Amino acid sequence: MIDEMRLKILTEGAKYDVSCSSSGSKRKNEGGMGNGYAAGCCHSFTPDGRCISLLKILMSNNCIYNCKYCPNRLDADVRRVSATPEEIAQLTIDFYKRNYIEGLFLSSAVEKSPNDTMERLVRTVKLLRTQYRFHGYIHLKGIPRADEALIREAASYADRMSYNIELPSEASLKLLAPQKSKESLLLPMKQLAREKAVFREEKRKGLFLPAGQTTQMIVGASPEPDGQIVRLTQSLYRNMGLKRVYYSSYVPVVHDSLLPDLPAGQLREHRLYQADWLLRFYGFTAEEIAPENENLPLDLDPKCAWALRNMHLFPVEVNRAPLEMLLRVPGIGGRSAQKILEARRYTKLGFEHLARMRVVLKRARHFITANGKFYGAENETAVRGLLTAGEKNENAEQLSLFGTSETALSALTGEL
Amino acid sequence: MIYFTDGTAESFLTAFWLAFKDGESYITSTQKQLSLGQKTVFVAADGEKAERARKRLLSFDKNCMDDLSLLLRSGQENREQIANRYLHLLAEKKEPVSKMFAEEAVTEATECIRRVTFEIHRLHGFVRFMETASGALYSPLSPDNDVVDLLVPHFRARLTEYPFVLHDVKRKKAAVYDGKNTFLAPLEQANIILSADEKGWQELWQRYYKSVNIPERERLKQMRGYMPVRYWKFMPEFDSF
Known part of the structure; x- marks a missing residue:
């Protein structure tokens, strides 16, 4: 020993x-x-x-x-x-x-x-x-x-x-x-x-x-x-x-x-x-x-940062977007994307469905429409403001609309 | 109407069969759910009714009984009702509903099943065996869900030459592998005589655990998220904390 x-x-x-x-x-x-x-x-x-x-x-x-x-x-x-x-x-x-x-x-x-x-x-x-x-x-x-x-x-x-x-x-x-x-x-x-x-x-x-x-x-x-x-x-x-x-x-x-x-x-x-x-x-x-000579931003995750540079591609309609595009939506991970693909075969998905499916909407809502509806912020500056760190409380307020607790959701999906 | 079952699948399926026409039914095995003004009925297992329910449900989804088995192992008090709502939807739609994530009943059942299977995965890592004087391995645990017997195949495959006992001290039962066969047995309390070296290996493990940590990077919240405190009590690395 x-x-x-x-x-x-x-x-x-x-x-x-x-x-x-x-x-x-x-x-x-x-x-x-x-x-x-x-x-x-x-x-x-x-x-x-x-x-x-x-x-x-x-x-x-x-x-x-x-x-x-x-x-x-x-x-x-x-x-x-x-x-x-x-x-x-x-x-x-x-x-x-x-x-x-x-x-x-x-x-x-x-x-x-x-x-x-x-x-x-x-x-x-x-x-x-x-x-x-x-x-x-x-x-x-x-x-x-x-x-x-x-x-x-x-x-x-x-x-x-x-x-x-x-x-x-x-x-x-x-x-x-x-x-x-x-x-x-x-x-x-x-x-x-x-x-x-x-x-x-x-x-x-x-x-x-x-x-x-x-x-x-x-x-x-x-x-x-x-x-x-x-x-x-x-x-x-x-x-x-x-x-x-x-x-x-x-x-x-x-x-x-x-x-x-x-x-x-x-x-x-x-x-x-x-x-x-x-x-x-x-x-x-x-x-x-990321550009070769730059660091990744610290106040935003790299997917959010990419999405903000490419706002012309958004919002995407969750009932039609292909898997590759769903995966590019900030806040939607592999498991959420798969669930969306499965669930939309049976019914047209609205925001209430997404919330029920435990798709984290805190970031995603600025980049998607569900059944034609959009719940994101008006313009890029507002989106950036909401996405960067330090705005957590305000986001939680807005989300209570769907009657789900945001922290519980992110704990469930393990998404950071 | 509230249907009380004895917790078994047979009793549940009997209740499900009876409750199906009822519309607003609630199935539970927990007496606490008793509420005033609600009609209640105690359901004893009825082999024939249960079998009819099983056959019917299987004709819609051949995997639904596996789902039911996992749901009934859940430690959640409303497990029977989650199963009731899920299977009710299946019986209504008459086709597999397990991917209809927009349905609340499906999301609830999926999450409940996931908590059970996730705990099985966690316990594959968190189980701690002690070596007894006879060479057999013993592990006490108190899982949230009723899963000790489901842990056996994993450990049996890797520890083929060692008999072991997984003792659910909360439910007072043990899953046993005797070196040949596996079985489930009631077990109140185990009297364990440890091998001569056991303490020494535990101490080495504690030393390892302390040494591999990087104290400058303390992140206790993350640690507890990955390994909730309720699992710590059977782990020797926390004995000296």
Whole structure:
């Protein structure tokens, strides 16, 4: 059993990795313990509002690299510890058995060399899969500059792998993480994407990264504007076939003259995630979301901002608008859009129906007509005023017309 | 007319059959709903009437009995009435109504079902097993809805080699997997002897939970939204809070 002191240090070293998802894998339990849960599963939530799905831990925090932003960088005066593959495997099994976790998210500092470290990570997941017969979710962090053969072997055991691109531009990477290069991060991503495609094409037996690849970048430690970040994200989805791009708003755990002293706002991170959703689920392009050299507005969500720039397209009639257009209405999400499509096959929808269907109308009413009726504000300026933050009370007043509580509605749909 | 049922599906379907011609009917299994001046009737399950109702409803929508089963598991006191209104609409329209979201009865039923299935999903994550001295796993829980037996397939698939007990302490019953078969049994109180290592693993989990948090980014409201406080009492990570 690993001791509490090392568990603490190795967890604290891993916790700034934001990826928590355990979705995308349908791995079967082939004798032994565990299986995949395609929808993903949250097991607990910490006071910072984040979910615990996987046991997120480092093998070692003893690093030969000196990335400026990292609490475990070579120069840092911290206690150095590591865990053995056995200890990690045992911890995973006993936590999983008690249903504390959905699987393992294993990462490591680069201890001696990239190959040596990657080899230890692979040995651990292999131990879990073969000796412990563990079929639960494994997310493995790739170590840049490790050999192709090791990467391939890792992918044959893991459900998901990730190489963090760390910063949104090559220039920032050079400045803040001089020992990692753009190539050292992108080449293994390309290798995995290529090999997964081959694996699929040849219909080989077994699994090869069923949950694909993800990446993460720190926002606010370097000067790239959101427009550039959203474009980078789009190209990662299109060219690398990534499943998710995560953003981590910068928290100053390290003081360095090259780094800002203040944390980046969480609202900025939130807006980037909203933009990311628009790319993945709502059919938007990066170019529609933000100009390259600008940040996303903080007082409006990016869909509202887009709609206000495109008022000539609105209002749309909910009884006729195609799905793609419904999805572009501020306040209407995937589930509401689907419900509208279903319900309008049976009856002509008025605002009273929409309210009854729990479609959130606070923002949507400015952009739709229902059965020809329009309940939005008169002009763009008024709409903008009502949509921007700080006008909540007035909106609640107007909505009571439909006899539904606005907060209850947004709680139900989970729309922010 | 108020129809009282004993909470079972058979009794509900009997009441539904009787109430259908009634127009303004109310079906409930909760005595609290008794109101003065309303005629009331207690409905015992009648196999024949229930079967006729079931057949009729299934001829309109082959999935409606699955909906009913989930509705009757709800912890909401008006669950029978929600089911009554939903199935009444089905019987009127004589075609599947589950997507007619503009109908209040459908929205109500959909939301009620969603609360039940969402809690099942949540509990897939929030259940906490303790290892007993025999190696079997034990988890106490008190879900809002009557769902312990519906949790079994999920855990059985991943913990095939471990017998386990999911104990609904509120409803005093347990869903049991004995390593081979699964069954539901009444269970008042369980006397558990923990394995020698159990406490040690719980302490490691508590340590992990504390270490993975980022205190600079506290967002308690969000945390409670995702994991309501009523689920905390069976989770070892909150023992020391």
